[in-house]
Amino acid sequence: MAAEVQTPATPSDRAPALDEAAYDRLRRRQWLAGEARADGVDRRTLLRMLAAAGALAAPALAAPVLAPARAAAEEVPRPVPGIVKPLPAEWFVPRGTNAEMRWDALRDADGDAAVGRHVPVERFFVRNHTGTPLIDPDTWRLKLFGTGLRGAPAAGQPVEFGLEDLQDLPSTRISALIECAGNGRSFYASQQGQAVPGTPWTLGGIGSASWRGVRLADVLRAAGLTRAAVDVLPAGLDPHYVTGGTDLGPVRRPLPVAKALDDVLLAYEMNDEPLTPDHGAPVRLVVPGWVGIASIKWVGTIEVADHPLYSPWNTDFYRLWGPDYPAAGTAPITTQVVKSAFELARGAVLEAGRGHRLHGRSWSGAAPVRTVEVSTDGGRSWRRADLRDEPRAHDWTRWSVDWRPEGPGAYELRARATDRRGNGQPERAVFNREGYLFGAVVAHPVTVA
Template identity: 80%
Template sequence: MATAAGVLAAPVPAVPALTPGRAAAAEEGATPAPGPAPAPAAASSSVPGIVKPLPAEWFVPRGTNAETRWDAFRDADGDAVVGRHVPVERFFVRNHTSTPLIDPDTWRLRLFGSGLRGGPTAEHPVEFGLEELRELPSTRISALIECAGNGRSYYAGQQGQPVPGTPWTLGGVGSASWRGVRLAEVLRAAGLTGAAVDVLPVGLDPDYVVGGTNYGPVRRPLPIAKALDDVLLAYEMNGEPLTPDHGAPARLVVPGWVGIASIKWVGSLEVADRPLYSPWNTDFYRMFGPDYPPGGGEPLTTQVVKSAFELAAGARLAAGRRHRLHGRSWSGAAAVRRVEVSADGGRTWRRADLRDEPRADGWTRWGIDWRPERPGRYELRARATDRRGNTQPERAVFNREGYLFGAVVAHPVTVV
C-alpha cells in the first residue's frame, strides 16, 4: 500500500417600510501556505481555488467560498428545480483555503493513536484505501451540511452588530444524500479500544494561514460518543462519487452539527485516550462575547433553527394577485414542527402549509399564499419551531465571530 495521499499538481489562479441594511462584515482573509496542490478555479468561476463552475444565477462569491442563491431553487415560472436534495452543481462551497485535487487511486486514510489497539503511530499507521472502504458495509443517509457562520451578515444588517468573517446570508447550507461507511465501522476495523476519548480528523487541504499565523490543515476533534453514533465517512454524494469541491475522495458527514465538523478531504484520523485540541475547537468555532464565559463557550456542536424563502431579496411582485410563497426551515436539534409567515414585518403571523413530513435529517419545505393589494415595500418573515420547542427568536444573542444566527430574517420585497 502507498503511505501517503496522492495529490495531483495544479496551479492556483491567481406594509412596513424597509430600512436599508448596514454593510456586511468584511470577508475573512486566508493566505494559503504551501501544501497539497490546490485546484485551479474553473474558467467561469469567480472564486480562485474552487473547481466547479459558479454561474451567477446560482451562486454569490464569498471570498474563498460560494454561497447558493435561494432563488436558484426555483425557475423563472416559480416551479421547483431543487427537491429535498440540492444537486451537486448547485451545492454551496465552504473552503478555508482552496480545493485540493487528490488521486483516489493512491489516497490512503491513515489511523493512529493511543485509542487504537497496539497504539499505531503517525509513522506506522493503520491504513485503508478507497476500495478497502468500499468493501466495508455501506450506509446511505440524508443530511444537511451548514456553515456555522450561515446568516452571519444579519448580525450587522439587522442588529447593527458588525462581526468579522464571511458575510453569508442564508445560502451556506445544503442537503444531500450521502453514501459511505459509518465511522464506527472504520474505527473498529482499525482496532478501537474502550479507552478512546476523541477522534481528530485532518483534512488534506492547504494550510490555513491568516494574520501571519499558520494554523495548519483544517482539523477538529470529535468526541468518541458522536463518532460512534451517526457520523459517516462518505465517498458518494447524491448517488455519484464525491467531487473535489465537496471532499473527494472521502469526507466526514456529521449530522446536525456545524459544518466544520464534517471535515472534507480527510486524510488521517488520530484516535486518542485523552481530549484532543486544534485551533478549530479552541480559537475558532466557539462563542465569545459579553453573554458568554470570559474564556469562551464550549466548542460548537448542533445547529440552530432557521428559515429561508425561495425568493430573491428585493424581488418584485404584482399587486392585486395571489402569490404562492415557498421556503424551507430546518434545525440541527430536531424535526421542524411548525412554520409561520408574516407579511407585515412581524405584526401578524399565519401558519404555512408543510409540504414534507418533517424529519430530523433535513429541511422541511413549506408554502403559503399571499395577496398584496397595495404597491409598496414589504418585509416577509418566516419563523420555525422544531419538535424540541426551539423557536426562532426576534434577535440572536451576539457573539464576536457571528456564529449561529438563528433569529427571524427580514426578507424585503417590492410590490408594484
C-alpha cells in the same frame, strides 16, 4: 460491493450523544492534569480558554483573562484560491474563498420547483478555508493511528484503508444538511447593527444532499478501537491554513468518541455520484446536525486517542465570545440552530392584483421541524405554512403559503420555525464576536408593483 443499509436520521426524541459543555469541562481538567495534547495550540491560548466562567477553580487561572490572541478563522485576509466547479451568477454569490447558494435559484422563472429536497452537486454551496485540492482516488489512503487503537499504532505505522476497502464495508445512506457555522452572519450587522468580521453569508451557506458511505464507527472498530479511546481527530488533505505568520496545518477538529460512534459517516458519494473535489473527494466526514466545520472534507488521517485532543478549530475558532458569554468563550459550538429562508430573492418584485404562492425551507440541528409560520406584514400577524415534506432530523423541511397582497407597495416577509424539542427563532439573536449561529427571524423585503 458490500450491502447497503438505509439509515434513518436520529429520532427527534433521542438524547444527544454527548453534552458538549460537560465534555469540554472534562477535557479541560484532563489537560491541566497533563493528560491531554493540544495540537497546534500554544499554552497561553489554552490557558485563556480554560478560564471560561465556571469551568474550573484552579488558582493558576486567577490571572486576568486576555482577549483572544488570533482573529477568528474566517476574518483573516488570504489569497483567493480556486474553486474547481463553475460558479454561474444565477446560482452563486462568490464570497472570497467560498461560494454562497442563491435561494431564488431553487425556483424557476415561473415559480415552479427547480431543486428538490436535495441540492444538485453543481449548485451546492462551497466553504473552503484555503483551496480545493485535487486528490487521486486510486492512491488515496485513510490512515488511522493513535493511543486509542489496539497496539497504539504511531503516526508512522497507521492502519490504512483505500477507497475500495471502504466500499467493501457495509454502506449506509443518509440525508443530511451541511451548514457553515457563520451562515446568516451578515444579519448581525444588517438587522441588529452589530458589526462582525468574516464571510458575510446571508442564508446560502447551506445545502442538503443524500450521502452514501461507511459509518465512522465501523471503520474505527475495524482499525482496532479500544475502550480507552476518548477523542477522534480527523484531518483534511487541504492546503495548510496560515494566519499571522503561523502555519496551523490542515483543517481538523476533534470529535468525542460518543459522537463518532453515533451517526457520523465517511461519505464517498453525494446524490448517488462519487464526491467531486469541491465537496471533499474522495472521502469526507458528514456529521449530522453539527456545524459544517465538523464535517471535514478530503479527510486523510484520523487520530484516535486515549487522552483529550485540541486543535485551533475548537480553541481559537468556533467558540462563542461576547458580552453575554464567559470571558474566555463557550465550549466549542456543535449543534446548529433553527433557521428559515424564502425561495425568493431579497428585494424581489411581485405582480400586484393576483395571488402568490410563497415557498421556503426551515431546519434545525437539534430535531425535526414541527411548525412554520409566515408573516407578510413585518411580523404583526402570523399564519401557519403548509409543510411539503415529512419533517426529519438533520434535514430541512420545504413549506409554502398563499398570499394575495392588499395592493402595490413595499412589504416585509418573515418566516419562523419551531422544532420538536421546542427550539424556535427569536426576534433577535444573541451577539457573539465571530457572528456564528445567527438564528433570529430574518426580514425579507419585497415589492408588489
